[in-house]
Structures are given as C-alpha cells and as structure tokens.
Amino acid sequence: MGAFGILKIPEWMLKFLYVNFLWICFSLVGLVMFGLFPATVAMFAIFRKWIMGETDIPIFRSFWRYYKKDFLKSNRLGLLLLVIGYTLYIDFQLLQYASDSVWITIISYVVATITLMYILTLLYVFPVFVHYEIPVFKVLKTSFLTMIVSPLSTIMMMAGSVILYFSLRNFLGLAVILGPSLFAFLVMCSVYLSFTKLIKSKAVKLESS
Template sequence: MNGLMKGFYGFTEWVTRLAYVNFLWVFFTLTGLVLFGFFPATVAMFAVVRKWVRKETDVPVFTLFWKTYKADFLKSNLLGLIISFAGFVLYFNFTVIEAAVVPAFKWLYIPYVMITVIYILTLLYIFPVFVHFNMKIKEVVKNAFILMAVSPLVTCSMVVLTGALCFLFLQFPGVIPFFSGSLIAILLMFLSNNLLQKISVAEG
C-alpha cells in the first residue's frame, strides 16, 4: 500500500510539474506577444526540463525559467528568426516548384523534399543543444545537424514518439493547454540527453 501511494504521489507530482512549466511557457509566449516570446519561452522550458532529466528535480522552476528567458531573449529570437526564414524559403521554393510549368523544374521536387526532411529533423535537436551548451547560434545549428545525422535510432525515436504525442493531443485536445509543450520538451530532452552528455565528456 505504501508503494502504491508513493507511486501515485510521484505521478501526481510529475503531472503538476509538467502542467506548471507548460503554463509558464504559454504565459511567457503571450507576454512576448507570441512573435518575440515563443522562442525565449521555449528555450526556458527546455532549460527547466533538462534539469529534471538530469535528476535535478529540486531546481526552483520559476526562477530558472525567468532567468533563462531574460538571459537568452535576444539570442533565442535570433535563432528563431533564422529557423523561420529557412522554413519560409523552403516553403516558397516548394510553391514555385509546384506552380512551375517547365518539366525540368519538377525534378527539383525530390531534392527539396529531402532538404525539408533534414530541416525538420534538425529542429528536433535545436533546443536541447541550445540549452546544453553555451555556443554561438551557428554552432548550435551545426551540432544539431550532426547529432541528427549520426544518431538515426534516436532521431527515429524522436519522430515516432513526438508524432504519437501529437496524435494523442488531437484525440484529447483538452490536454493541449496543460501538457502540449512540456511533454514534447521532456521527451526530446530525455532522448537527446545521453548524446549531449557524451559530447560534453569528449570535449571535457
């Protein structure tokens, strides 16, 4: 009975943690008028769940969230600008290829699909790398790409499990305001943690 109660307490504690950091993520995203708040809030959320994944569960959540949000506000927004611009360029080129009447242009479709897939897969590692290392943005993107390329099993796990979470969110939309960001963040951070630790050891 004590084991059952301990398990129930642990479960409710994690539910509360995830809901709380998700609330902070939504609140600070809106505080930054979404456009300027999304990336700093996302970085701050990943900074918090990184501590949890590393078993540092006693960290003061709001203090760490707010400190990271302020410290990385400009850097994370610059990263967001780069990510958004790259995504816009890919989308724009797709529309051009789709609308092209010259048959030769259609041959570009497959390479662009491959580039888009690489772009999306690299994004899965962007925030874990950002919060784990103190790097310039160029290095963050480069290391996220390298991790994606050299860790196909982890990358596939990220895709499958993130897709499964998104499917569940669509089936139960009532949980989206409470867990949508935090669950995905802790999943990606958990899966990438060992890879990031190995890089840290190698560099150390």
C-alpha cells in the first residue's frame, strides 16, 4: 500500500476513474440487469489485487477476465439477492395494510431487523465473493457471519460512506464518474481488514482465491 503516496494521487485518481468507466460500460454491455453484477465483481476483484500490493496489474485485461470468469456465478448471486430484497419489500408493503395489533407490531420489528441485517450483509457480499472460492449460498452465509463478527469494519464503512457523500454531494458529475469506484474501494479495504483479522484468529477456514 506504500504506492498510495501523495505524489501519486493524480495517477490513482485516473485509475479509479478508469475502473469506474469500465464498470459502467460493462454493466451496459450486459444490458444492466445481466451486466451489473459481473461488472461489480470485476471491480472489487481489481481493488482486492491493489490492496494486496498488486498495483501494476493490467486493468482492462484483468477486468475483462474477472467479468467473463464470474459472469454466471455473479448473476446467480445477484438473482438471489434481488429475490431476498424483493421479498422483504413485499413484506413491508403487506404490513402497511395490516390491522394494528401487538403481533403485527412484533412482526414489523422482526422484518425491520432482518432488513437491516440484509443491507449490512450486502456490504460484505462482493468482497467475500472475490476473496473466497466458495458457492453462492456459502457467499451469503460467510458474508453474514463476517458482518456479525466485524462491527469495526461496518463502522468504518459507514463513517467512510458519510465522508464520501459529503465530499461529493455538491459535485454530481464527479459523484457519477468516481463515486462508485471510491465506495467499492472503501468497502473492499474495510472488509479485507476483517479477513486478515479473522484468518489470524483462525475464525474463518476458507480458501481464498
């Protein structure tokens, strides 16, 4: 990570812009619905390599390789995430029309808690996907467990997201062409710290990619 020096900030900003450009283009290539998840996986995979010290990898070639390699698997993951998210959305809609009672209130709190856990787990899904060679359902399980035992990483992501939001909120164009890649890098950095701590504590025994 020593390569991230002050004098190299312009170079790295261009790299982030380029990765963000590829993410947008490859998402569109897959007609958004089928391209978004493979493109996001490819972006996280590149950031993982940078964080591990491989800062000179060919960006386009690496992005294309990860995009092709995980196209089907990432879309299976994306479909599963969409189904879970849509189910929670429907639950909230139904609860709005339910009559007031103690049980409805309890169920509402339960659904709200599950939704919060779902959103927090989403922050860990793509880092886990690119870091471990595991099946889709195990990606979800590992993401959830990592989130549960890594509150500091979650706090780091939340704090970083707030800082990033206030830094870019007045620059809409910059937020579009740079924001997603910066956010993804922030998430990957935070979760990668969790991976190293969990491995050292032998809390996780998985094969990294």
